[in-house]
Amino acid sequence: MTQDHTQDDSKLSDTQPDLGRRKFMNTAALVGLSGAGLSLGLSACNKKSAPATGEGAGAGAPAAQAGSGIDYSKYEVPPGQLDEYYAFSSGGHSGECRIYGIPSGRELKRIPVYNMDALVGWGVTNESKAILGTKPNGTPKYTTGDTHHVHPSYTDGTYDGKYLFVNDKIHGRLARIRMDTMECDKITELPNVQGFHGTFPDKRDPVDSNVNHTTRVFCGGEFSIPLPNDGRDLEDGSKYKSIFTCVDSNSMEVRWQVLIDGNCDLVASSYDGKLAATNQYNTEMGLHYEDMMASEMDDCLFFNVARIEEAVKAGKVRYIAGSKVPVVDGTKAANQDPKTALTCYVPIPKNPHGVNISPDGKYYVCSGKLSPTASVIEHALVLKWFDGGLANPRDAVVGEPEIGLGPLHTGFDNKGNAYTTLFLDSQIVKWNVDAAIKAYKGDKNAKVVLDRIDVHYQPGHGFTSMGETKESDGRFFISDNKFSKDRFLPVGPLHAETAQLIDISGDKMKLVADHSVYSEPHDSIIIRRDIIKTRQIYNMDEFPLAVKDPKDSGVFRNGRKVTIKLTSQAPTFSLREFKVKKGDEVDIILTNHDKVEDLTHGFAIPKYDIQFIVNPQETKSVTFVADKPGVYWCYCTNFCHALHLEMRSRMLVEA
Numbered sequence: 001m002t003q004d005h006t007q008d009d010s011k012l013s014d015t016q017p018d019l020g021r022r023k024f025m026n027t028a029a030l031v032g033l034s035g036a037g038l039s040l041g042l043s044a045c046n047k048k049s050a051p052a053t054g055e056g057a058g059a060g061a062p063a064a065q066a067g068s069g070i071d072y073s074k075y076e077v078p079p080g081q082l083d084e085y086y087a088f089s090s091g092g093h094s095g096e097c098r099i100y101g102i103p104s105g106r107e108l109k110r111i112p113v114y115n116m117d118a119l120v121g122w123g124v125t126n127e128s129k130a131i132l133g134t135k136p137n138g139t140p141k142y143t144t145g146d147t148h149h150v151h152p153s154y155t156d157g158t159y160d161g162k163y164l165f166v167n168d169k170i171h172g173r174l175a176r177i178r179m180d181t182m183e184c185d186k187i188t189e190l191p192n193v194q195g196f197h198g199t200f201p202d203k204r205d206p207v208d209s210n211v212n213h214t215t216r217v218f219c220g221g222e223f224s225i226p227l228p229n230d231g232r233d234l235e236d237g238s239k240y241k242s243i244f245t246c247v248d249s250n251s252m253e254v255r256w257q258v259l260i261d262g263n264c265d266l267v268a269s270s271y272d273g274k275l276a277a278t279n280q281y282n283t284e285m286g287l288h289y290e291d292m293m294a295s296e297m298d299d300c301l302f303f304n305v306a307r308i309e310e311a312v313k314a315g316k317v318r319y320i321a322g323s324k325v326p327v328v329d330g331t332k333a334a335n336q337d338p339k340t341a342l343t344c345y346v347p348i349p350k351n352p353h354g355v356n357i358s359p360d361g362k363y364y365v366c367s368g369k370l371s372p373t374a375s376v377i378e379h380a381l382v383l384k385w386f387d388g389g390l391a392n393p394r395d396a397v398v399g400e401p402e403i404g405l406g407p408l409h410t411g412f413d414n415k416g417n418a419y420t421t422l423f424l425d426s427q428i429v430k431w432n433v434d435a436a437i438k439a440y441k442g443d444k445n446a447k448v449v450l451d452r453i454d455v456h457y458q459p460g461h462g463f464t465s466m467g468e469t470k471e472s473d474g475r476f477f478i479s480d481n482k483f484s485k486d487r488f489l490p491v492g493p494l495h496a497e498t499a500q501l502i503d504i505s506g507d508k509m510k511l512v513a514d515h516s517v518y519s520e521p522h523d524s525i526i527i528r529r530d531i532i533k534t535r536q537i538y539n540m541d542e543f544p545l546a547v548k549d550p551k552d553s554g555v556f557r558n559g560r561k562v563t564i565k566l567t568s569q570a571p572t573f574s575l576r577e578f579k580v581k582k583g584d585e586v587d588i589i590l591t592n593h594d595k596v597e598d599l600t601h602g603f604a605i606p607k608y609d610i611q612f613i614v615n616p617q618e619t620k621s622v623t624f625v626a627d628k629p630g631v632y633w634c635y636c637t638n639f640c641h642a643l644h645l646e647m648r649s650r651m652l653v654e655a
Helices: 027-042 126-132 305-313 379-386 433-440
Strands: 085-090 096-102 107-112 150-155 158-168 173-178 183-189 194-201 216-223 240-248 254-260 263-269 275-281 297-304 327-329 343-349 355-357 363-367 374-378 397-399 407-412 417-422 427-432 449-454 459-464 476-481 497-503 510-517 524-528 554-558 561-569 577-581 585-592 601-605 610-614 619-625 630-635 648-654
Touching: 085 150, 085 476, 096 510, 107 183, 126 183, 126 619, 150 194, 150 524, 158 194, 158 524, 173 194, 216 275, 240 263, 240 275, 254 305, 263 355, 275 355, 275 363, 275 379, 297 305, 305 327, 343 374, 343 379, 355 407, 363 407, 363 417, 374 379, 374 433, 397 433, 417 459, 427 433, 427 459, 459 524, 476 524, 554 577, 561 577, 561 601, 585 601, 585 610, 610 619
Parallel strands: 194 263, 254 327, 407 459, 561 585, 577 648
Antiparallel strands: 085 096, 085 524, 096 107, 150 158, 158 173, 173 183, 194 216, 216 240, 216 263, 240 254, 263 275, 275 297, 297 343, 355 363, 363 374, 374 397, 407 417, 417 427, 427 449, 459 476, 476 497, 497 510, 554 561, 585 619, 601 610, 601 630, 630 648
């Protein structure tokens, strides 16, 4: 058990939750909690909890804000005005990403990534299938995805508006989204990985300090599996391992992998580029629940990126299951000598959920989830351990305040304060990092916890405006909550979830808005709008298949393969009709010749399951077999003109 170096919670006001229960939960207690956690959370773990619509309800309830003196109009965005921030959110098991305006909460766009999308034709067009990956028959390799963590690329310690990276937990894939078009342009499947959960780009090169932008993306594999996973070692737990992966941000090729103990959750990267980190549970490497809960401590695991790449260059690697990706040994047993170690396992209380680095780059906060604590780990001390100057990795922990039940994820403001979601307490707690360090050293007067606010209910991820950059501005915190009982109009068994906007600019946190969100956001980020520079039209030269002149339109046959070249320019397609034969393999290539912002055209063929859009100056294509004879009216699905007589063509399929 860890030493208690926390503030005296008795000094907090009696309006705070019952902090007498906030003691370290041992393994026996956790087993019971696993069944009771939901009910504990829905009651807010609060002496004064009440129904959402009753008196004395949590701060999320309407009555709780009555007479609060909050000027809600400050957070409204009137018609015709723009939001101050973009918020990018994962879409969970939808497989997509979403864009919101902040503070309005307006949903601006859904970006298809791992899912099929009828609006834009994602998974329908040849271009999107090439990104998604296909089976030999041309259909997508996977049609599902589970996006959890979204993180943008960096330059000089802040967002550069170039790329957004997001994981697919189900199938172990990493996707890259171009932020100028807000469209996915690359997807990479990671070998040897199941349950790819946490991801984070680096911020600076670990060797060449002149390279101050993202060059790598780190990916934490959550589920341990036998390696190789070929059916031979199904019950042999000694053969189960997890994998940490590094992907080149430019090529999106996998650079290297690390064999590790424990299951990765989230990932963070240091501002100097030297370290990547992941919080871990199941360091026991158990196969079943009870085995995973055997010890009272897990780890926050740090990777010495430069050393790993030196080991790869030196050939100190293995290859697994025919993969060409080099794998180094990062297990605890193989990395006991700090001066040669590739990894450093820092023990922290049980089942940590989330690791986040402070904007000044000095500290990592790794929350205990099944402990009421948040562990503060000093970056310089981890480096000192790698240099052989620190006796015990645990000595890198410089603070460990008790902050509440079920701490998960932490965001930061620009005043040295941290904001951590408390899943079981259904709260956000504001605490001071420096005060936590002082309290850990024995300062009884250090005021660690500064404020608490109830949210509705079970906050998972929480994030501050620009909070994962050196430019954290301390304006807003958003709590992505898992349950919204009584919060919105009911829409059946699956309720809308809530993203609650909290003003953190003052001493006291203020809940200023509820934004309904479609299930199930896991992680989000808030970026100032001036950072994002989007394109309004494409460059036709970027598309090799572009039909650059309407005169080039036509039907081109090569045996049973037929290519239809089309252009669209409001209000017509370049071909009034085109003729093919039953059984032909048809390629349709469509180029939008309009140059006007937002003048997007659609293209759909009834009964053939073809639907997609082309933006101004863009080209897309589809391939299908004309297996149904008859007349099929092709039409524009993206309404852009007043008459329904426009933007049509006939596909004539001869029997």
